[in-house]
Amino acid sequence: xxxxxxxxxxxxxxxxxxxxxxxxxxxxxxxxxxxxxxxxxxxxxxxxxxxxxxxxxxxxxxxxxxxxxxxxxxxxxxxxxxxxxxxxxxxxxxxxxxxxxxxxxxxxxxxxxxxxxxxxxxxxxxxxxxxxxxxxxxxxxxxxxxxxxxxxxxxxxxxxxxxxxxxxxxxxxxxxxxxxxxxxxxxxxxxxxxxxxxxxxxxxxxxxxxxxxx
Numbered sequence: 129x130x131x132x133x134x135x136x137x138x139x140x141x142x143x144x145x146x147x148x149x150x151x152x153x154x155x156x157x158x159x160x161x162x163x164x165x166x167x168x169x170x171x172x173x174x175x176x177x178x179x180x181x182x183x184x185x186x187x188x189x190x191x192x193x194x195x196x197x198x199x200x201x202x203x204x205x206x207x208x209x210x211x212x213x214x215x216x217x218x219x220x221x222x223x224x225x226x227x228x229x230x231x232x233x234x235x236x237x238x239x240x241x242x243x244x245x246x247x248x249x250x251x252x253x254x255x256x257x258x259x260x261x262x263x264x265x266x267x268x269x270x271x272x273x274x275x276x277x278x279x280x281x282x283x284x285x286x287x288x289x290x291x292x293x294x295x296x297x298x299x300x301x302x303x304x305x306x307x308x309x310x311x312x313x314x315x316x317x318x319x320x321x322x323x324x325x326x327x328x329x330x331x332x333x334x335x336x337x338x339x340x341x342x
Contacts, residue, residue, distance in 0.1 A: 132315045135302055142298030143319055149212065149294065150281045153219035157280070158273075160220060161227025166257070168232055179228070186225030192286050194218050199290040215287035223280050230272045234265035267338040274331035278324050285320075295319055 132139075167179045186194070199214035209217065238261050246256040288297035299312040306312075 129311055131302075131306055131308065132311050135312075138298055138302065139295070139315060139319065142293060142295040142316075143323070145212075145292060146281070146284050146294040146320075147323065149215050149219065149284050149287060149292065150277075152216045153223060153280060153284075154277050156216070156220035157223035157227055157276075160224025161231050162262075164224065164228035165231035165235060168228065169235060170253070170257075183225045183228055186222050187229075191218065191222050191283055192289065194222055195286060195290055211287070211291040214290055215284070215292050219280055219283065219287070222283075223276055226276050227269075227273060230269050230276065231265060234269035235261055237268050238264045263338075267335070270331060270335045270338065274328065274335075277331070278327055281323055281327060282320060 164179045164183065167175050168183075171179065195214065195218040198218045199209060199211065202209065242260055242264075243256055246260045247253075251259070284294055285296040287294060288300065291297075293301070295316045299316045302312045303309050
């Protein structure tokens with residue numbers, strides 16, 4: 129384990145990129161999930177069909193294939209993305225599809241009577257969604273949303289395949305340098321575990337605060 133401690137700065141740099149990709153992707157996945165969910169519930173037919181196709185493609189194909197299409201495939205059409213950009217884009221699109229289903233179910237779980245009452249008071253559909261439906265839907269969606277985000281944290285290991293030096297890639301480089309496997313892979317396993325616990329704790333706090341607010 130001495131080699132692990134000697135290379136802690138290198139691991140921390142990898143952890144930084146893991147967290148960077150995760151947090152950026154979480155933010156955009158959240159936005160994508162909300163927009164797609166609302167489109168599938170309230171949008172015109174042609175938009176609902178596009179949103180449904182997007183969700184089907186993202187959920188029905190491996191994330192690794194999606195990353196390769198974005199990073200390597202788009203080059204054939206003159207679109208070259210940096211590895212970090214491609215990683216964030218791929219993870220955002222993938223997680224956004226799963227979150228859209230989470231939000232769609234959460235929105236549908238809000239009693240329709242509340243929507244009808246809001247309309248009766250003169251609220252527009254946008255105001256009703258913003259003030260009445262969405263706050264309750266987010267509270268309902270927190271537990272499954274947390275599972276998606278923690279899953280995304282672990283899935284960042286796949287972005288090593290497109291050149292991002294996150295935790296897994298950091299371990300691979302050290303393995304190739306020292307010809308030693310177990311200590312380095314155990315070390316990143318512990319680091320992923322610690323970060324997962326941290327995200328879980330944050331989401332639990334958010335869930336408690338939302339529960340008190342409503």
